[in-house]
Amino acid sequence: MLEIRNLTRRFGGVTAVDGVTFDVPAGQLTGFVGGNGAGKTTTMRMVMGVLGVDGGEVLWQGHPVTPEDQRRFGYMPEERGLYPKQRVIDQLVYLAELKGMGPRPARAAAEEHLERLGLGGRATDRLEALSLGNQQRVQVAAALLHDPVALVLDEPFSGLDPVAVDSMVDLLRERVAGEVPVLFSSHQLDLVEALCDRLVILSGGRVVATGAVEDLRSQGPLRYRVRLDADAGWVRDLRGLHVVDVDGPLALVEVVDPGGEQALLREATRRGAVHEFTPVRPAVADIYREVAA
Numbered sequence: 001m002l003e004i005r006n007l008t009r010r011f012g013g014v015t016a017v018d019g020v021t022f023d024v025p026a027g028q029l030t031g032f033v034g035g036n037g038a039g040k041t042t043t044m045r046m047v048m049g050v051l052g053v054d055g056g057e058v059l060w061q062g063h064p065v066t067p068e069d070q071r072r073f074g075y076m077p078e079e080r081g082l083y084p085k086q087r088v089i090d091q092l093v094y095l096a097e098l099k100g101m102g103p104r105p106a107r108a109a110a111e112e113h114l115e116r117l118g119l120g121g122r123a124t125d126r127l128e129a130l131s132l133g134n135q136q137r138v139q140v141a142a143a144l145l146h147d148p149v150a151l152v153l154d155e156p157f158s159g160l161d162p163v164a165v166d167s168m169v170d171l172l173r174e175r176v177a178g179e180v181p182v183l184f185s186s187h188q189l190d191l192v193e194a195l196c197d198r199l200v201i202l203s204g205g206r207v208v209a210t211g212a213v214e215d216l217r218s219q220g221p222l223r224y225r226v227r228l229d230a231d232a233g234w235v236r237d238l239r240g241l242h243v244v245d246v247d248g249p250l251a252l253v254e255v256v257d258p259g260g261e262q263a264l265l266r267e268a269t270r271r272g273a274v275h276e277f278t279p280v281r282p283a284v285a286d287i288y289r290e291v292a293a
């Protein structure tokens with residue numbers, strides 16, 4: 001497990017990361033979200049030791065993280081930092097060797113990851129000859145190929161097409177099944193929702209929500225989506241409910257008083273057919289808007 005404890009970082013008069021505390025448990029995907037400038041990249045850089053801390057600490061397996069631990073982590077930095085003129089395969093082998101792999105396993109791992117990411121035929125191309133999305137795939141391979149014990153990925157999905165996103169998701173799920181803690185930042189909240197076990201939401205350098213995605217969603221307001229035969233405007237007159245939206249025969253309501261939804265269902269069936277009556281928990285995007293706006 002990776003534990004982030006009270007991390008703080010200032011740049012001049014700006015406190016970019018302000019007492020940030022959260023866990024990244026083994027075998028779980030933890031999504032790290034927040035608006036532009038919220039402090040995600042700064043936090044990840046401190047976790048990886050590429051940026052000094054002004055306060056707090058990072059623990060790995062219960063002890064303060066060491067440079068040796070960090071060398072065994074996989075990191076995809078925000079600044080992508082590969083060499084444009086170098087051949088893809090040479091670059092990956094070099095990076096794997098830097099991480100302590102022997103030349104033969106390094107080459108085998110590089111070839112396997114390029115294959116998995118759909119770049120098997122591009123191994124001997126120079127990086128600059130690849131499209132930006134394919135360069136991003138090489139960056140993914142670079143972060144994963146040395147069998148890292150933890151993964152810290154800054155916007156790993158940005159610039160990837162849907163097929164590459166699927167390959168990336170498969171690779172991450174494999175790592176997680178092998179008990180690796182994964183922390184990744186993203187602005188793609190639908191992906192975060194589909195993928196993550198846990199969520200950390202940062203705003204203005206502080207954690208404003210953290211926990212299991214399911215727990216965060218179930219703590220949100222309980223809503224019901226209702227689809228009737230005819231116009232649903234009458235739901236506005238019912239007590240015990242807050243009407244979020246009405247659009248023709250569709251209504252989205254929030255239960256304010258216990259039993260409010262039962263009164264709605266009774267009235268709806270009295271009036272005609274009810275085609276849908278579904279409890280809806282807030283999506284990750286709703287939670288985000290609520291706490292980070």
Ligand SMILES: Nc1ncnc2c1ncn2[C@@H]1O[C@H](COP(=O)(O)OP(=O)(O)OP(=O)(O)O)[C@@H](O)[C@H]1O
Nearest residue numbers: 011014016017034035036037038039040041042043
């Ligand atoms: N090297 C630096 N020098 C000065 N200020 C910095 C530096 N790095 C980050 N900051 C500031 O720290 C704050 C947090 O930036 P950070 O890049 O960590 O946010 P982020 O959540 O990753 O944003 P984004 O989603 O836009 O990438 C911002 O106000 C940024 O301007």
